[in-house]
Amino acid sequence: MSVSTSLLQRRFDGSEGSGLPTSAEQVQIIYSAGDSPADAGSHAPGRTAREGAMSVKTFLTINGVLAVLYGLAFVLMPASAVALYGVAPEPHVDLNLQFFGSALLAFGVVLWFAKDFRDLEAVRGVLIATVVADVVGLLLNLWATFQGLLNAVAWTSTIVYVLLLAGSLYFLVTGSRKAA
Numbered sequence: 001m002s003v004s005t006s007l008l009q010r011r012f013d014g015s016e017g018s019g020l021p022t023s024a025e026q027v028q029i030i031y032s033a034g035d036s037p038a039d040a041g042s043h044a045p046g047r048t049a050r051e052g053a054m055s056v057k058t059f060l061t062i063n064g065v066l067a068v069l070y071g072l073a074f075v076l077m078p079a080s081a082v083a084l085y086g087v088a089p090e091p092h093v094d095l096n097l098q099f100f101g102s103a104l105l106a107f108g109v110v111l112w113f114a115k116d117f118r119d120l121e122a123v124r125g126v127l128i129a130t131v132v133a134d135v136v137g138l139l140l141n142l143w144a145t146f147q148g149l150l151n152a153v154a155w156t157s158t159i160v161y162v163l164l165l166a167g168s169l170y171f172l173v174t175g176s177r178k179a180a
Contacts, residue, residue, distance in 0.1 A: 056123060056171045060115040063130065063164055067108030074101025086151030107133065124175065127168045134165040 073081050078097040079089035114126040138161035145154040
């Protein structure tokens, strides 16, 4: 297996044995600046310029697992979950948190299955939806924190939103850049 073939396989799905792109357009989308097919041979054999970089498959897996875990906590233990953020548990709040948890569960399942998508446009659509969800969630979380509706634990949610947003934007930007 050549260095460029190995590089393509790792870029596409994080594996060594499957997922080789089938079209020139996919190859252009997968490579980011400095890692074009022309550069592939310029690295040491078996090594890439960004060895150890996270694949979009790994990112979607992490994002999906987080969404499912938060969703399960909000659906199964809404009073405990809301109390962590300094909000008094009451039936209306718990019910709304359970609805939010059910949406997070669904989103987590979509992310879990998206990690195996072979259609780059479908992955791009999921990443765009993730950016929208993370931006709205981040803004709501910041607003509620600054208004005193949530306690300091909300800053951990802010960090999670920022990291997930940064990851989604990273894969959107590097995944859509055309090789020169």
